[in-house]
Amino acid sequence: MMGVIDEKPRLVGVQAAGCPPIAEAFKLGEDRPVSVDRAATEATAIRVASPIYGAAALKALRESDGSSVSVTDEEMLAAEREIARSEGIYAEPASAATVACLGRLVESGEMDRGDSVVSLITSSGLKTDDILRSLSGRRRSPGLGSRLATKERILRTIERRRTYGYDLWNSMGREMTLGAIYQHLSDLEKRGLITSYTEGKRRYLKITERGRRVLAALDDLRILL
CATH class of the missing domain: 1.10.10.10 (Winged helix-like DNA-binding domain superfamily/Winged helix DNA-binding domain)
Known part of the structure; x- marks a missing residue:
């Protein structure tokens, strides 16, 4: 049965390593997003060098005793594949970032493997063609290997x-x-x-x-x- 939780959850903000104005500001203890000279990421939905509500996001992260991390495009792409394989959901890169960050959080000790986590998948991969581009150089499609799709x-x-x-x-x-x-x-x-x-x-x-x-x-x- 679903219900209201007893405690406020810890928030974790995830950004692309090629465009991390909030993640860097959080790490440096700043109240406002840091300047990003060149936003370089295929995750277009989070390729925002100057987020309008960046200060509010930083405030919310700190008030929840949360954190902020950045992940590479390669990690997001790997997470996309894993989400599709295990859950049957085709997520866009920005959404996959919420899963891509989990390994980093465990490694850093900010999260335990037994913790309950909600990763928000907010948008479909049909909006992007990054997976198709990444697979275009392969000789076989994902469903034709030794392991059946x-x-x-x-x-x-x-x-x-x-x-x-x-x-x-x-x-x-x-x-x-x-x-x-x-x-x-x-x-x-x-x-x-x-x-x-x-x-x-x-x-x-x-x-x-x-x-x-x-x-x-x-x-x-x-x-x-």
Whole structure:
């Protein structure tokens, strides 16, 4: 059951290493954002050299006994991939920064691995093409390596046997949240690759002819690669 927390949470502000006016000001003990001569980051949503509410942000961070850190573009890109793989969410770089910073906070001792953390993912990666650009030089797409992409694994499981959401989650080793599984299923159904039907109290999944053609196309593509 959800409810109101007893204590005010600690706030952590995350910025790109190539444009960190608030993070640097926090580190230096300044009350206002420091000057950034050249903002250099692919995370366009946070490429703001002079944030209008920077002073208010610094005040809020300190009042909550919080912190501020910066992460590289490479760390944000890695976080994007991890969020997509584990949760089925395509986040833009600025949003992925809230996950990219977690390792740094643990390493610095500002956060324990057992702490409860809320990472806000506020915007879709469809607004950016950084992942596509970063993958354009690869010989294989992410789903064609030795480890099958999540959606392909789901499709092949549904093709092989009768299953439903919770059963599918268990069969995949609970590598992601149950909510992420259902998000993948919703996407596959919207694309016409699977259908669902109710029998008793359960909603079972069934691959469509289009879904079978997609799997066959992937098999053919592997032969070419």
